[in-house]
Amino acid sequence: MKYLVINGPNLNMLGIREPEIYGKATYSDLCKMISSKADELGVEVEFYQSNHEGDLVDKIQSAYGNTHGIIINPGAYTHTSVALLDAVKTVGIPTVEVHISDPDTREDFRKVSYIRLACVKTIKGKGFAGYLEALEVLTNE
Numbered sequence: 317m318k319y320l321v322i323n324g325p326n327l328n329m330l331g332i333r334e335p336e337i338y339g340k341a342t343y344s345d346l347c348k349m350i351s352s353k354a355d356e357l358g359v360e361v362e363f364y365q366s367n368h369e370g371d372l373v374d375k376i377q378s379a380y381g382n383t384h385g386i387i388i389n390p391g392a393y394t395h396t397s398v399a400l401l402d403a404v405k406t407v408g409i410p411t412v413e414v415h416i417s418d419p420d421t422r423e424d425f426r427k428v429s430y431i432r433l434a435c436v437k438t439i440k441g442k443g444f445a446g447y448l449e450a451l452e453v454l455t456n457e
């Protein structure tokens with residue numbers, strides 16, 4: 317079973333800026349944490365991070381027919397991107413939306429999520445643990 321973990325813009329900066337919101341651990345720490353959860357569950361994970369909307373769409377499309385589930389934190393594209401929503405709908409792969417913080421308790425513009433409409437679940441405000449919970453959700457699908 318293969319799962320794809322996609323992180324959008326600026327999430328490569330984890331641990332470097334704004335630790336009060338996103339914590340002190342880095343993107344590489346996040347990938348290691350998810351990898352060890354994947355080992356525990358006996359599944360394969362692939363990681364992808366990009367700051368570019370079209371590249372994120374390309375990656376979602378490339379999962380078509382070869383991936384059992386997608387975990388996605390689209391970063392700020394959560395609140396703006398119909399293209400990412402359409403990509404997830406198009407491939408028809410079970411997808412969980414994850415946010416490290418809880419966007420609903422922040423600025424009003426973060427309360428909208430386009431991608432949520434195509435996701436089996438949204439997990440927010442649980443830090444890195446949200447990604448581990450998402451992997452459990454998808455492996456139980």
Ligand code: CA2
Pocket residue numbers: 325326327329330331332333334338389390391392393394414415416417418419426
């Ligand atoms: O809480 C989340 O995971 C977000 O998806 C993070 C996005 C934000 O635009 C969403 O509203 C909520 C921002 C990611 C920026 O990540 C940074 C990490 C470290 C330092 C600076 C930015």
